[in-house]
Amino acid sequence: GAVVSQHPSWVICKSGTSVKIECRSLDFQATTMFWYRQFPKQSLMLMATSNEGSKATYEQGVEKDKFLINHASLTLSTLTVTSAHPEDSSFYICSAEQGATNEKLFFGSGTQLSVL
């Protein structure tokens, strides 16, 4: 199956700093990527839809200025958590859509963010 690489796998940062997470589709082009947040033993919450070459679409309640998304190429989307605070600590997961159907979504391995 298709591979989506997410980096880093885990990151620890100080409060007030910014953290960038990368999501790459390794063997296919992804016009659309999705970013999720997940708390322990809970389901995935969609944060935003990342579209190549255009602005991301954010879900209700997600701060655009806090979670900056850039999708500059067909194989890379980045999520930057700006001025991180302890409440931003979470597991962040990306997925990439192969083709134009949500039946072929491939997930990255996730990034565990811990803000001290």
Added chain:
Amino acid sequence: TQLLEQSPQFLSIQEGENLTVYCNSSSVFSSLQWYRQEPGEGPVLLVTVVTGGEVKKLKRLTFQFGDARKDSSLHITAAQPGDTGLYLCAGGSQGGKLIFGQGTELSVKP
């Protein structure tokens, strides 16, 4: 707003037992997917069902899509400790979004 109600949220059983996880909605979905996720990793797709009434089998796992495409179930026969994990159902929505259920945390004890 489309919602998926997944139940049960927690399930602890002994090796060899059978179990069923349910995913229900009042909305119709174009497709429904089941994922399994282990701690610290991303979800891994198990199956996609797209046709109402469809039944798919994956070894000891049986997936069913309701006739009206509003509900689905995952049945595991003779569960093994290796089946332990978080099971997620997700419905296909407009714009490529996936609507996830709350997840079922399954623990199979030897």
